[in-house]
Amino acid sequence: MDFSLNEEQMAIRQTCRDFAEQEIKPIAEHIDATGTFPYDLVRQMGELGLLGLPFPEEYGGAGADFLSYCLAIEEISRGDVSVGITMEAHTSLGATPFFLFGSQEQKEHYLRPLARGEQLWAFGLTEPEAGSDSGGTQTRAVLKDGSWHINGAKTFITNAGTDMTGGVTITAITGKTAAGRNAISNIIVPKGTPGYVIGNSYKKMGWKASDTRPLSFEDCQVPAENILGQPGDGFKQFLRILDAGRVAIAALSVGLAQACLDEALSYAQQRKQFGQSISKFQAIQFKLADMDMEIELARLMYYKAAWLHMQGKPYTREASMAKLFASETAKRAADQAVQIHGGYGFMDEYPVSRYWRSVKINEIGEGTSEVQRMLIAKQLGC
Ligand SMILES: Cc1cc2nc3c(=O)[nH]c(=O)nc-3n(C[C@H](O)[C@H](O)[C@H](O)COP(=O)(O)OP(=O)(O)OC[C@H]3O[C@@H](n4cnc5c(N)ncnc54)[C@H](O)[C@@H]3O)c2cc1C
Secondary structure: OOOOOOOOHEEEEHHHHHHHHHHHHHHHHHHOOOOOOOOOHHHHHHHHHHOOOOHHHHHHOOOOOOHHHHHHHHHHHHHHHHHHHHHHHHHHHHHHHHHHHHHHHHHHHHHHHHHOOOEEEEEEEEEEOOOOOOHHOOOOEEEEEOEEEEEEEEEEEEEEOOOOOEEEEEEEEEEEEEOOEEEEEEEEEEOOOOOOOOEEEEEEOOOOOOEEEEEEEEEEEEEEOOOOOOOOOOHHHHHHHHHHHHHHHHHHHHHHHHHHHHHHHHHHOOOOOOOOEHOOHHHHHHHHHHHHHHHHHHHHHHHHHHHHHHHOOOOHHHHHHHHHHHHHHHHHHHHHHHHHHHHHOOOOOOOHHHHHHHHHHOOOOOOOOHHHHHHHHHHHHO
16 A cells, blocks of 8 residues: 655645645635635636646646646645635536546537636536435426527536636436436536526625526527537436545545644644643644544545546545545534634634635535435445
């Protein structure tokens, strides 16, 4: 067993760590407080190749492996999770479906500008009435006269409405399976298509500098070729997309948890009470030690899931475990980081206050903690 990272993985991690330290952290409080989407940062990340890390160079990507991509997500999220989720949703949810299931023309046309970071792309699975029950999609696409006619709505869609967004891939019912169930397909809808309405950005508790919107489709028409794979492939496709996405979300959670530990440790070493640094009190040391231990465990869990994925081995169980444990670890870390800061932790000028608000969504997005436990139990044979 070899736990060491190779040179390329270490170089990508270092590049992202430096970028987060120098470019992201200095503006993180401002973009959160004002809910500003950080276009300059995202464009810089595109130029550095960070928006196409796991895709081959022939499609404009950086040709890095999946673990390198996750390491990058961890470091960017350590700088700021709004930026981390923008990168993750673009790569794992927006671009990956084109890479995995797109035709050669679709890869050339859609994946290339995404991998180069010239455009962002969104993936619309969740609907007002279909969240955890993602197979309960109600949006419909009917093929008529060479076009898909789409009607329905999506909710909470990341990256859907930025100036850089090229479009969204949505799940829609396109017919019936042989067993009489709804057949779901993934349909590509470019921004600006008539009938495709992008709603206003939500006001959120955290991830405030990321773009999240409701979408609606009213007789929205796209050409028949705007489908990924074959009609009815959509359900299988998004299960695969979500497996890999969960490993990246685990990395995002580890980055946020690490940021909590960084701030808590630094504060504990500076803050004096009873004539000494509070880091000298065993009660504070034990909190820091537990944070460090849990973060290390969560990190090893996402490394293992990423490694299994790269070996082409099954990793659904490990992806769910990594996502579940890392998001709950991050929540505990954020809570303890605020506790270690005392009253100052409740003040907005301390980053831990922002971390505490943003951490909750990690237990909800890309499958709630309950859904992860259901998936793990299913693997046990329940
Ligand atoms: C900021 C943000 C960004 C997002 N980005 C995207 C995106 O880019 N694309 C996208 O498609 N979606 C996105 N989502 C949606 C997200 O994936 C869903 O919110 C999530 O899957 C949960 O769905 P829901 O909100 O409808 O909750 P529900 O499914 O209604 O769940 C409500 C509660 O019931 C529980 N529950 C549901 N079913 C069961 C069950 N069988 N057993 C036990 N408990 C159950 C849930 O765990 C949860 O606690 C985003 C959400 C947010 C908030």
